[in-house]
Structures are given as structure tokens and as C-alpha cells.
Amino acid sequence: MNFPLIAPSILASDFGNLQRDVEMLNSSKADWLHIDIMDGTFVPNISFGFPVTAAINKHTKKPLDFHLMIEQPSRYFKQCVETGAEVISVHHEACPNLHRVLQEIRELGCKAGVALNPHTPVNVLKDIMELTDIILLMSVNPGFGGQKFIERTFQKVRDAKEMVLNAGTHTMIEIDGGVNMNNARALCQAGADILVAGNFVFSASDPLETIARLKTVNSE
């Protein structure tokens, strides 16, 4: 794999032209499509559900990276997989039985991710690293696209990287929220493997070129 992986967030696409935007991403250097599912309870917003992810799956040629900002996420794993999920991330804050939940995701054949809100320290995952394929660090408060990047995230990336190295696992570190060209390279230098980008990609005059720039941030 050629790092960083770039995962544009569909939340920032034009829902009235979803097929057009998914096809644009097919022709881009994006590695994954990031799918933000919000339930209006775990986060104060509702995004979209499985009829919409089925439509995305119908047109995409890229793996789908589901980020479940919902309570009791395992209720919906099957529908995630049926509509194309290859990665499923749940929130640590929403899962009192995280060990079981991560096993369930892997049993469905997906990579298992754990998302951490800005207030949650990375060391809560220390004893579950063997089951964690991805640590998804929220660099904004979950619930909305287009928010300002929280600078403290850089230290959390370093902490997460150190924990992964100590555990000796292949866990990847994904950053979600406010990613742009001002922070992308420093995030990768700190240890990030996957960058999610919503508004930075979709509000750009040339989204394809913006994705390509993010993709080559390590070689600039």
C-alpha cells in the first residue's frame, strides 16, 4: 500500500448529484470512500442510512470505510456489509463491550476500527490492540463536516503510533476532521496512515487535483 491512504468523506458531497460525485471519486487517486453514519443520539446530527449507502455502493469502485457515529452499532453491521463495507469503525464511547464488537466486525470479514472522540485518550485501547485494525482519531467533535482541526491531535497521533509500535500490531492510524494541506504532511510525519477529507476535497475547485496533492503529501 502507498501511504497515506486518502478517504474522501461522502458527507461533503452533493447529495443531489451523488452518482456524479461517486464516479468522480472513481477516477481519482482516493483509496477509500469514507461513509459517515450519524444517528441523532450519539451525535447531534443525522446524516444518511442504508438506502443511500446502497446507492453509493452501486456506483463506487473503491472500498467503503464506514464510520458509525451511532449507539449500539452492532445492530447495523450486517447492513453495512450488505451495502459494501470493507472497514467498519465504531466509537469507543458507544461500546461498553468493545472486545466483542470488534470480534463481530472481523467475523464479517471487515477491518475493525475504533474511533476516539477528542476527549478520549488513546491509551484506552492499549489492552485491545490485537483486535484493532484501525484507530480513527477524531480531530473535530463528531457530528458535522467543515469544522476546525483540533491541534492537540498531533500529540494524539504520536501517542497512538507509540502504542502501536509497543503492541507490535499492524494497526493503522486514521485522522478525521478538518484535514487539509496545512496539516496533512505533519499528520503523516507524526504517524498517520489514513487521511479523511470532506470539505477540503469537495469545496475545492478541482477535487481530483486536491486528492492527488493529499496523496503525495509525503513526497513533496
Ligand code: DX5
Ligand atoms: C465528522 C465526520 C467527518 C467529516 C469530515 O463527524 O466524521 O468524517 O465528514 O469532514 P471535514 O473534512 O469537512 O472536516
Ligand code: ZN
Ligand atoms: Zn468520519
